[in-house]
Amino acid sequence: MGLDINKIRQDFPILTKEIYKKPLVYLDNAATTQKPLCVIEKITEGYCNCNANIHRGVHFLSQMATEAHEAARENVRSFINAASAREVIFTRGTTEAINLVASSFGDSQCSEGDEIIISQMEHHSNIVPWQLLQSRKGTTLKVIPFDENGILKVEELEKMITPKTKLVSVTHASNTLATVNPIKEIIRIAHAHDVPVLVDGAQSIPHFSVDVQDLDVDFYVFSGHKVYGPTGIGVLYGKERWLDAIPPYQGGGEMIKKVTFEKTTFNELPFKFEAGTPDYIGSTALSAALDYVKGIGLENISKHEHELLEYARTRMAEIEGMRFIGNSPQRSGLVSFLVGDIHPYDMGSILDKLGIAVRTGHHCAEPVMQAFGIEGTVRASFAMYNTKEEIDTLVAGIERARKMFHH
Numbered sequence: 195m196g197l198d199i200n201k202i203r204q205d206f207p208i209l210t211k212e213i214y215k216k217p218l219v220y221l222d223n224a225a226t227t228q229k230p231l232c233v234i235e236k237i238t239e240g241y242c243n244c245n246a247n248i249h250r251g252v253h254f255l256s257q258m259a260t261e262a263h264e265a266a267r268e269n270v271r272s273f274i275n276a277a278s279a280r281e282v283i284f285t286r287g288t289t290e291a292i293n294l295v296a297s298s299f300g301d302s303q304c305s306e307g308d309e310i311i312i313s314q315m316e317h318h319s320n321i322v323p324w325q326l327l328q329s330r331k332g333t334t335l336k337v338i339p340f341d342e343n344g345i346l347k348v349e350e351l352e353k354m355i356t357p358k359t360k361l362v363s364v365t366h367a368s369n370t371l372a373t374v375n376p377i378k379e380i381i382r383i384a385h386a387h388d389v390p391v392l393v394d395g396a397q398s399i400p401h402f403s404v405d406v407q408d409l410d411v412d413f414y415v416f417s418g419h420k421v422y423g424p425t426g427i428g429v430l431y432g433k434e435r436w437l438d439a440i441p442p443y444q445g446g447g448e449m450i451k452k453v454t455f456e457k458t459t460f461n462e463l464p465f466k467f468e469a470g471t472p473d474y475i476g477s478t479a480l481s482a483a484l485d486y487v488k489g490i491g492l493e494n495i496s497k498h499e500h501e502l503l504e505y506a507r508t509r510m511a512e513i514e515g516m517r518f519i520g521n522s523p524q525r526s527g528l529v530s531f532l533v534g535d536i537h538p539y540d541m542g543s544i545l546d547k548l549g550i551a552v553r554t555g556h557h558c559a560e561p562v563m564q565a566f567g568i569e570g571t572v573r574a575s576f577a578m579y580n581t582k583e584e585i586d587t588l589v590a591g592i593e594r595a596r597k598m599f600h601h
């Protein structure tokens with residue numbers, strides 16, 4: 195059964211907004227998704243009914259807030275099928291989660307000359323933390339290349355791993371090329387050499403179901419705001435044995451067992467990695483977002499987004515001068531493109547005046563742009579609430595821009 199998109203759209207207040215007196219066509223979902231009312235209400239409800247600092251309070255509200263936060267953790271656990279809620283660490287988002295691993299794992303497990311392997315299609319947040327590690331520890335960075343279609347050359351990985359390789363850190367789905375990588379195979383190859391794997395799930399969690407135990411992944415990270423949740427909250431999943439083995443990331447309240455001026459002992463998992471007051475309103479709102487996604491069904495979402503994607507690519511291919519950046523057959527719901535020699539910013543600005551929100555530029559993946567010898571792309575990215583009519587509006591907008599620039 196198909197999704198009732200009109201009904202879904204009613205759950206997202208912002209979608210009725212007009213931009214320059216035109217209906218909003220929001221196609222920037224890879225950057226952030228819009229929020230359903232249940233998430234917005236959860237935030238209000240949290241502050242109206244359930245606001246008190248968590249974990250240390252004996253009073254009623256504090257206990258209520260603590261229970262809500264821990265229930266949210268359990269909900270995340272079940273969403274990604276982690277073995278234990280102790281393996282679910284709340285962070286500010288994907289970026290902070292990767293930085294946590296780069297610091298805690300990197301500083302404790304890596305020495306000079308050790309290697310971290312990433313891929314050529316990583317977001318800057320899965321490049322720069324490893325370069326910072328490089329400047330602290332003298333590690334080196336190796337990069338799995340992709341081909342002209344944006345498909346990762348996974349066969350290279352086997353040859354790249356050496357006894358000095360400490361971690362493979364790759365994205366599940368590319369935010370620029372749409373490529374969905376064969377993560378299970380990558381993990382299998384790395385594990386055959388006893389190398390753990392971190393997977394950046396920022397662009398996968400909103401689109402298809404992820405089972406961390408089935409993947410046998412060591413670290414998996416994602417952001418709440420890309421899966422219909424609030425900004426400022428995200429998740430680091432880590433296998434318990436890894437999280438136990440590596441030191442805390444930040445020091446402060448919550449993460450300690452006992453503090454004296456001579457010595458401090460650390461709290462157990464997951465609190466060891468959650469220094470300071472956690473975003474307990476954010477975690478409960480994220481939990482509401484995951485419930486919402488579960489209610490619609492990730493399979494239904496995935497099917498709908500794929501239909502949109504194929505429709506968009508078919509219609510857009512008819513546009514003169516259309517060039518798609520990224521042609522992997524395994525792809526998620528976004529399309530990166532250029533039209534003739536029209537600069538992405540010009541295209542984006544014209545579309546904006548028509549009420550169409552797309553993203554333009556390098557999408558925080560400059561090495562991808564370098565590989566294609568381009569400055570940037572225009573990116574339209576889809577969510578469960580997008581429609582074919584919106585894609586028609588996009589196609590008409592692109593045509594209009596093309597005519598303005600070429601005739």
Ligand code: PMP
Pocket residue numbers: 224225286287288289290317319320365367368369394396397417558
């Ligand atoms: N990785 C990928 C693949 C992404 O698309 C993004 C967001 N564009 C990030 C990491 C960073 O996410 P955040 O800014 O929410 O930390």
